[in-house]
Amino acid sequence: MLFNSIEFALFLPLVFFLFWFVLKGNRKGQNILLLIASYIFYGWWDWRFLGLIVFSSLLDYVLGIQIHKEQLARKRKMYLLLSLLVNLGFLGFFKYFNFFTESFAEAFTLFGQSFEASRLNIILPVGISFYTFQTLSYTIDIYRKQLTPTKDALSFFSFVSFFPQLVAGPIERAAHLLPQFYVPRKFKYSVATSGVKLIIWGLFKKMVIADNAAVIVDGVFADYGGQSSVSLIVGMVFFAFQIYGDFSGYSDIAIGTARLFGFDLMTNFKFPYLSKNVSDFWKRWHISLSTWFRDYLYIPLGGSKQGEVAALRNIFIVFVVSGFWHGANWTFIIWGVIHGLLYVPLFIQTKFLKKEVSKARWRVFLNTLLTFTIVCFAWVFFRADSVNDAVNYIANIFGTTATGNFFMQSKKYLLISLIAIIGILILLFTEIIFERKKHIEIQLSPRYLVMISLLILFFGAFKNQASFIYFQF
8 A cells, every 4th residue: 555545545544533533542452453454554565465474573573582581592592593594584585586596597607608597476575675674673682682572462563564664664673663552642733743744745755756756767767878968967866856755755654654643753864965975875864774784784793893994894795785685686786885985985084084074164065965966876776777777877978979858858748847846946945944953854834834735736646656666675
């Protein structure tokens, strides 16, 4: 079920009514409702994969208790490994089986041997990367003795499948979200109102910016060989805002929806295109994933405790794995490698040379512009179908003789481009204001809220009800 669908527009008010007006004060009844609603929400896409999320929840619920009860270090580790193997095994099969078999076959070809790989018609369960990492953090934290396992199965199953953030995050930790299922909820008008405002802001980013930009992006990337340099740049920049509007829009709607039921989710984006360097970008972009890799990969690898060289190695591993997490394609791995390489000079500057970044306004502006530019070029690899396509796309920006301009191909595309540009300018203007106020969340005034709502109504892409990009991850 999509946040930007008619089905969800009917689903959410119904669940809200039952939650607060029928089951008010009944914590267990509310949790049962949330669990059922979450399974309906997830099963709306493909009911067959409900068994997978139920099994994953049951497995980690039982293993969490066993890890906590067990005194022998060997057996505790065995239970943890079982959780890792089963969860990552499911993720690996559904997401990476074809990638590994095809890469294996291609490796044979390089040595002059032929090897025919069988490709399976595997459907990727929506959100598997998100809820897998969420349940894994639960068992790992228990193993580290940083968390006591719950014996409230209902709360745990509701935590894993909580529908606002189930399929595209934020990736919540049990220590933060799970306790919220234990306590009675009281309706707070101010919290619910802030949730509605965040939902509207998220819909604006998704429907006005992302979905309109997507039309131009798809057209440019489909025929990048026939596009002018200007058109290629437009396609590249539009994709940067498409993926940001799409993904951060989802996070805003998820956080806002959770607030309607009295739940607090972590902030997942903090105005990333206002970043002053790549390190700053990753402190602002998909925060729930970057902090997950920090706590469960970078630190276990040794972090920075083994010296600067080892820290650089560990950082680079994290970026590569982060790229691979996004999808079974070399384009995502290269995207991760690019960000890892871009991080190295900054790391050397701050760690080896002990040099701080200048805070002069003109320097900050140039650094922000430079960071956005290199992030945009990296996004080409993220969007392209293959590494070869990405390389050729970038090469054509600097050396094409083609004269095509997809965004001016018709009045329709020109209008869509203008709508996307207006949305982007409103987004940047709003974020700059709140960045200067040191706010990490947009707080819409009533007049601004009305304007945004009208933009969604008149310029939102309603017809296609486009899926969210991160559903594929």
